[in-house]
Amino acid sequence: MFHISDIKKYNRCDRYFYLNQLAPKPYFPFATCNESTLELAKQFLNCTEYYEGKSGDAGELVLAQLDHYDTFVAARFTYQDLRVTIPFLRKQQDGYQVIFTNNQCFPKESEAAYLAIACWVLKQNGIQVNDVKMIHLAADYVREETLDVFKVLMLDDYLYHDKKQTHKTIFEIISEQKLDVDNLLIGMRSALAEYPEGKQRSSVCTHRGKCDYFDRCFNQEEKPDSVYNLVQSGMKYDLVDAGKTELGMLDGDDIEGTRHQYAQIMAARSESGLYFDVFAMRDWVKRRIQYPITYLDFEWETYVYPPYQGMKPYDVLVFQYSMHVENTPGAPLLHEQFIGTGDCRVAFIEDLLAKIPAEGSVMVYNAVGAEMLRLKQLAVQFPQYSERLKAIWERMVDLSLPFSTGNIYDVRMAGAYSLKKLVEIFTDYDYHDLSISHGMEAVANWRSLQADEINDEIREQLYEYCGMDTYSMVLVYHMILDVLKKYE
Ligand code: SF4
Incomplete structure (x- = not known):
């Protein structure tokens, strides 16, 4: 079964997805999630009577309960070999309200595509979604003696872009997403069938930190004076494509001109490999x-x-x-x-x-x-x-x-x-x-x-x-x- 987290990996890189399935790396979260967001959100929403799903549930289980409950917590829905978990699904007059949960203070608009896929799976199961909201953390909350669930969490209609601003509701952004889930699943299945060959190093490999599989993919080939190591450069991939593979080959037109880049080139050209600004x-x-x-x-x-x-x-x-x-x-x-x-x-x-x-x-x-x-x-x-x-x-x-x-x-x-x-x-x-x-x-x-x-x-x-x-x-x-x- 595929999950939304697998789609995120596949969208990053098909080889990353393949390697992660084959040999997952230990994950060290940068922050400890010291409470269960789902449990806190249940209190926040005052959920008393509800159907609750669990890991590995077949999609039919929740469908059989639709007429018996008004609220569904962590219910699993499936489409072909894709399973999604919907944190909260609440019956309304003409359809359902979906409430996602997020452990951030400003859940990002870039998440919208994945929320849209989850809602799309609901639609394939005959569930009409009329409203989508998000429960997330309130950035300004300061804890007193005990954790106040009604202040630390907030129910929001919006996602946030990079400047922590909002401009459209979650429902609007989701509705605008162009999805082709069938083709996506075909691509994921074929990526797992054999090791994706012929990958070239790109910004994807180092975006927001080095990829877990970077050393396996590239490091044996890379020398310390490789142009790939040029810092603060938007041109390095083009330079490598143009045959300028070593820092010592670069000239003024090839760099943005930061001091750090200058030091890198001077070090590469010097016999000792060291650039040291004695006066500074x-x-x-x-x-x-x-x-x-x-x-x-x-x-x-x-x-x-x-x-x-x-x-x-x-x-x-x-x-x-x-x-x-x-x-x-x-x-x-x-x-x-x-x-x-x-x-x-x-x-x-x-x-x-x-x-x-x-x-x-x-x-x-x-x-x-x-x-x-x-x-x-x-x-x-x-x-x-x-x-x-x-x-x-x-x-x-x-x-x-x-x-x-x-x-x-x-x-x-x-x-x-x-x-x-x-x-x-x-x-x-x-x-x-x-x-x-x-x-x-x-x-x-x-x-x-x-x-x-x-x-x-x-x-x-x-x-x-x-x-x-x-x-x-x-x-x-x-x-x-x-x-x-x-x-x-
Ligand atoms: S290092 Fe790059 S090519 Fe290799 S798995 Fe990671 S993202 Fe993909």
Whole structure:
């Protein structure tokens, strides 16, 4: 049986769909859905008497119940080998109302095609849909002591486009969709019949993050100086088609002209493979860095539903920090760390404020979207600490900026500048040597720590991972100082 999620995969890429059916990859959701949206929506809609479907139901089951109930929850309907789940179906005077559910605050218009397919399947089953609505999260909701289902959820007639604006009702957008479900299903069946050959790398492979099967499809063929690694480029696929496959082959007309692109080309043309803007970096160190340097990193969990007072939908709970302190240039490092479970926000803040040096630079990686944002959110939730937290984020220096702005580029970076990548290139350390090797794995392990507070092994692995992040910053910053020394 196919589901709507399979159609989404097939629409992305037939090979992706094929590989996902053959060898599904483990999925690490970026946010924990800590409540059942369906159960909350039942309360929200005051559903008391209803027919409820379950996974794997044959389509005939619900059809046999249509005359016996007015409300259907999670009912499964089928058309050929496609099965759709309709969260809520309510009988009205001349037809039915469909209510979809969505775990986002602003469900996107791009979902409309899939909602339309679900409604189309209902029509094939003789069900006339007269109204379509969506239950989703209310972005402005702030939790009090308990979760208020009537405030955290909202019933909406609209979907939202990229600027979080609405312009047509869900029913109108669905009605405008041009569907050819029969042909779609024929395509999906034939995609599964044999491995789709002859795929070329395209923006689909990296849109909103690298495809899970990217390495299997392309990486063996790709060199670090490949034009595919050109950043911020709308032309790279055309350039490859035109035979310009290596960064060193490009000239001014081939790029949009960002500093980062310039650094990539200069690195590819240099013998060492490194581009390093000595003047810019000397100025950055001189103006921005003051001792003691505190290298700081947080780990956090994102929750769909606010689990604790003062939190909003999709707020994060910071549960861990690691801090390496370098008091004077090259002095032995001091290390502090914290890990909490449950609602550890106040404990986290107090421990951080007690341990962090009162002056000097606070070096973080990707400050604005990460550690700085986390502190600002905590300052809103706990205003009694806001001034002292602000004093920390005002001292933050973002170590990712020299790499993201093109002041430093090594051709082995292959267009990326994550801390893990830099450590592998510039030092002998490697995150792969750790028991936990990426952030989502750390979060997954913290989740298990919640259920098993005394598991020292997991606690140690989390300390090791977060500590590696701050130690990596020390190594990368000292790599910068070492290069600068050569030019003194
Ligand atoms: S890497 Fe590209 S071609 Fe390969 S499965 Fe993913 S989207 Fe398809």
